[in-house]
Amino acid sequence: MKFKQVTLDNGLEVIAEVNANAFSQSLGYFVKTGSRDETMEIAGVSHFLEHMVFKGTPRRTSVDVNRELDDLGSQSNAYTSEEQTVYYMSVLPDNQHPALDLLTDMMRPSLRDEDFQTEKQVILEEIAMYDDQPPYGAMERAMEEFFGEHPLATRVLGTKDSVSALSAESMRQYHSERYAPNNLCLVAAGAVDFDALVSEVDKRTKHWTPSRVERTLHKPLTEQKQIQMIHPPATQQYTLEFSPGPGTMDPDRYVSRVLATILGDDSGSRLFWELVDKGLADAAVCYTYEFQDCGVFGLYLAGDPEQQQDNWELIQSIVSQSDSHPITERELELAQNKIAAGILLSAERPSNRLFSVGGAWVSRHRYETAAEVSEHYRSVSLEEVQKAFEGLKSRTAVRVSVGPDTAL
Template sequence: MSEFRSETLDNGLQVVAEVDNRGYSAALGYFVRAGARDENDAQSGLSHFLEHMMFKGTATRSAADVNRELDELGGQSNAYTSEEQTVYYAAVLPKYQQRMVDLLSDMMRPRLDENEFDTERGVILEEIAKYEDQPPFGAFERVMECAYGPRGLGRRVLGTTESISNMHVDTMRDYFSARYRPANMVLAASGNVDFDALVKQAGEATANWNDLPMPSAFDRDNADELPAGVELNARLDIPDATQAYRVTLAGGPSMASNDRYAMRLLSSIIGDDGGSRLFWDLIDTGRAEIATLWPQEFSDTGAMFTYLVCTPDAMDSNIRLMNEAIDLVIRDGVKQEELDQVINKTVAGVIMASERPSQRLFGLGSHWLCCRKYLSTDDLLDAYRRVDVSAIEAAARTYLCSEPTEVIAAASDEPSLTP
């Protein structure tokens, strides 16, 4: 059986772990409350930019040393940035726990060299350009900006070409000093972990972390002006697009809401990418290439996304079919056998994912960082199994009845598309 352990170090860093000594591996990661919604206009894209810089060397390791040691330890390692957090993680054999804690902790105090900064700026700009050239051509970012505004949750994780081009290394250093403080971070671990040793190792590795100088308060944005490089047009004109792309966003349950379990199951019934109502109505019939619906949960709110990809001439009819499928659930609910099927599928997925410490790590660390709560695999399974038809109907009435924000990306020479 797994055991949850937690301890707060003297410097404020929280260490949490789901220990299961039956496992053959251990997963470790630093979860930092530093995401796109924490940035101002001058910092737009900085959380993600800083994620890249964490691999560019420390006071004791060069960039080559960091990457060589990650390879030597033989596990899986990576990082990612979202609207609310930046995460650095690795999965290794238990015997390498101390070495990985030492390496990850050292990476959390990067050199932030100006030359490396300038080099990596070019990498970020290429990443932005590549992303904007790929379908759905920034439609997800645009719908977030239109729904939430261009700041806060609506701010782009990658930033804009303008914000990255104009960014200065001192801006990054100040942001790092403000956000990468021990009290703003969680060290999470799962699998075959020696928790007592982990606490001791983390305490030694992070003992001086509060020595960072606290920068002055950051400038407030001018709410009357759009950030550089941001537009709020709900239509994206893509000259060479052969298909049309529609993204919508409506309100959904937050990471702390009990409605999230019913909404996840309902989303699978309506819009999973295989075997859902939208799949059989639109994908299996050849009307659309993609037709999905899913929730995304944040610490204090949530979003319900739909995504439709089809030929431009089929867009209007497919939108009507999607709306009809959603309206049918609101009006008539779902059948018990539908719910039983999706619960079985979801429960099986949770159980299989729980066998991998790296999969458990993300839920553990993210939930603790945002909500300061632990949710075991058994708790999660019970939460799904408790969902009944009435809970599904209530979730549908609560979250599927509002008019969503819509963005369409299509060739500019096509006629205007309307639902």
């Protein structure tokens, strides 16, 4: 296993975790742009643009793109988040050359007016569909209330109004600025011919022009809030709580995830045994979100609306028991084993390493092996987890609940 990195003259970074023993390879362009880089006027443009990338290029129609993806036998897709847009595919090593040619060409889409108008309707339907399925927009509302004026409050899908008002020219301008080579990272994992990869991408992108790309990083100002949303057709009540947590640059993120696993993993945790296993709730979990400048420690509860108030009070009691029920050595060991197993088992697939290696590189410009990442969690001490547990008692939280009831 070897890590290799090159920065081309135009600023495009090429990195790879080369595993000569792998049977496949995964390639992906990580674009350092997402909903946090949008203004409210163009909210949703990153996700909309992700769709448009598959609609063809000056060299290929949309049919050509999809046919070639099939011809390669690839497993391919894309996603947009608050901080990244990623286009990726997994192929056999013999197909590295055509896969790279296709993926690189897709980074310069045609963005035709007729495709733009057609896809706009698809996006609007996606927004409507998302708002009409559990938890019925509660996650987006929680993000907005928690982050306030911070850029991370911007919805990844955008809103009906922002997407409806978006013009093709605005998207072209956004693409020109944010898809510049110095804002891209080509990531590869598995059985990769790195020298050939660098040579080919350099040849295909020499004419790409860098741009001035900026991202504002600062912590949000969080206020205690409780928001109730009513959705009469819902058969369950859903409650989310966000409080401040460590970001991707903060070493405390390892402690936070271990604590979340002990308290609220979806199996074998304190919340699981007290609420889910006993049939009191369908779901009761803790989780963490990490961004470049901040993070979230979250709680989630789903269940019978008539029991929601009692269940939420039980959750609050459990996460406030740092004095009466401190974390035990056994709980710490179980959580560390679970996290380590997840990291190391997933690392056997190049596609999983693509996301781990690429995500770490574009967010904090650092490479670590799966074993090194696992060791960070193994190194978390009982004292560190207990201290984080005690900190939950004084957290400033935003709570959003949605359902047929006004239970919370």
